[in-house]
Amino acid sequence: MELFVHDQLASGRGHVTLRRCVATLSSALGDAVRQHRLAHNAAEYTSVCRPTKYERACWSPAQAACFLRYCTQQNDPLTDLYELIIGTGLRRGEALALHWADVHFDDHVLFVRHTLSNIDNSTPVFTAPKTKSSLAWVGLSDRVCAALRRQAERQPGRALVFTRRGGQPLRPEYALRHFHQLTAQAGLPRIRVHDLRHFAATTMLSSQVPLAMASKTLRHSTLSTTTEIYGHLLKHVALDAVRAIEIALAGADAA
Known part of the structure; x- marks a missing residue:
């Protein structure tokens, strides 16, 4: 054996x-x-x-902005796919499975209903999201809404947001391979498409977005999942908690 x-x-x-x-x-x-x-x-x-x-790799905001700027300069057809993942923290399969019927521009939200996976590394199929909590609303910034509107103009009349020329779903491995090509051309550190989700998470947490809000946006099943993955970034949460006690006590003393 x-x-x-x-x-x-x-x-x-x-x-x-x-x-x-x-x-x-x-x-x-x-x-x-x-x-x-x-x-x-x-x-x-x-x-x-x-x-x-696996040691999670993560770009800085400057590197992410550089990558998106390079993609725009090249007029790359997948620019808005990467813009969506970076701007929302969606998983690759969720972004590739996104339907226009689940994008609500007026409300600045989208709803995750499916994920795109490969069966036997050859046939892409739509399946349920990773967990029950993954099936949820995700907010859209003005920048991401603009990216989705550009995509609607680029490929009008499609049910899926991102497709191949014939309307078939984009293959997950193609999105990854193409991402690596663009990353190399832009002169940036090699990471995975999934690491763009980590970029979104680390940016939220390092910007002191409340843990519960970040966890909800990432659609983790529990807060403990977020802390286990990104605990090294949550030092400011601990400091904010004890500072709140300090401020409360100072206010009481002054009363």
């Missing part, structure tokens, strides 16, 4: 996928042992090391 694990990792199999394979195999072999069909479970003590935790 150790040789199997080594060969699978060497061939590029992901750690998470391989751990699930080994767990399933161990369960099946364990059942065979209990039924006296095998003498021992060869996978019982096989372990797959956890991969190094």
Whole structure:
């Protein structure tokens, strides 16, 4: 089994996928042992090391602005897709699955109903958002509304906000590959499209947007999810809390 694990990792199999394979195999072999069909479970003590935790990369506001400015100068067709993700913190699949029927310009909001995913890395399909809390309203700034209006002019008469020339959904891997090409051309650090969501989150929190409001905008299932992911940015929240107590006590003393 150790040789199997080594060969699978060497061939590029992901750690998470391989751990699930080994767990399933161990369960099946364990059942065979209990039924006296095998003498021992060869996978019982096989372990797959956890991969190094991904270190979230994040652009500064200046880098994000530089990227969007470069895309605009190039008249790139996906400029407004990246503008939407940066300006709202939507996940890539949610932005690609956005329908015009769910965009409400007068109210400056959109509603997330779907996400676009790949099945077998080949067929894009619409599925439910990541969590129940992901199915929610998201506010739109004037800048993002302007980007969406430009997109409506660029591709009129479509049900989806972002499509290929023939009206088919954009493939998630294409949006990522194209993003990497633009990033390299603009001379910016390489990050993932999903890291644009992290940019939105870190910008909100570092600008002292209340934690509950940021969590609601990101549509995390709980506040603890936000703090676990972005806890290193929340030092100002702790300071604001104790300063509020200090101000209250000072006010009481002065009364």
